[in-house]
Amino acid sequence: MNSSSDFSDPALPPLDPLSLRLAAANALIRRRRTIKPHDMDERPVATQHLAAILENANWAPSHGMTEPWRFFVFTEDGRQRLADFCQHLYRQITPEHEFKSSKYEKLPSQMLKAPVVIAVAMKRQASEKIAEIEEIEAVACAIQNMYLTASALGMAAFWSTPPLIYRDEMRQWLGLSDARDKCLGLFYLGWPASEEWPQGKRDDVTAKVVHIMK
């Protein structure tokens, strides 16, 4: 089959169903982009779009079916509460010589620009039968599902990981009761202001692959 990402050449024979499915997967995976709050416009996120994104997050794989992902969805005035807390925490934990007022100011403006901010967390399994890294990996899969669904809908999404999210204060503020639980990111969601979808770029995969055949 045609290995390029252009499947629209009329000179090519029609694609069989399997190739069509692969073409759809290629397009979704490769067109997924990070679009940050300052490149979002004012349009709100409809309930059904948010629900579709959370539903697909829930279909991520997890070892032992622990489903460790948890979502705290901040909208409307909830974003201001999140912004106030993050600003307060940033000031509290940052040594004076490292404190950047630009960063301090950017926290709330970023959170208020996106119509939805989702704090994504990992709920640690009580028995610890599954290794922590695998629970974190499962949550990362859930976030990728969110990213892919947002991109499929033409929405802007951004996984942000400022160091303060990993703090115990953040976990407690979110109401995660177990000290082993962890916030793993803030997922910003909205609509892109530009009609031009950003281009992605990756280094060649061949340099990252080792084939062992005997």
Ligand SMILES: Cc1cc2nc3c(=O)[nH]c(=O)nc-3n(C[C@H](O)[C@H](O)[C@H](O)COP(=O)(O)O)c2cc1C
């Ligand atoms: C675990 C993880 C954490 C990330 N944290 C940040 C972040 O804190 N700030 C940021 O600007 N981008 C962050 N990103 C987004 C990357 O910058 C982005 O994925 C990368 O530039 C590639 O762009 P793309 O998503 O459009 O392909 C993060 C991505 C991942 C996977």
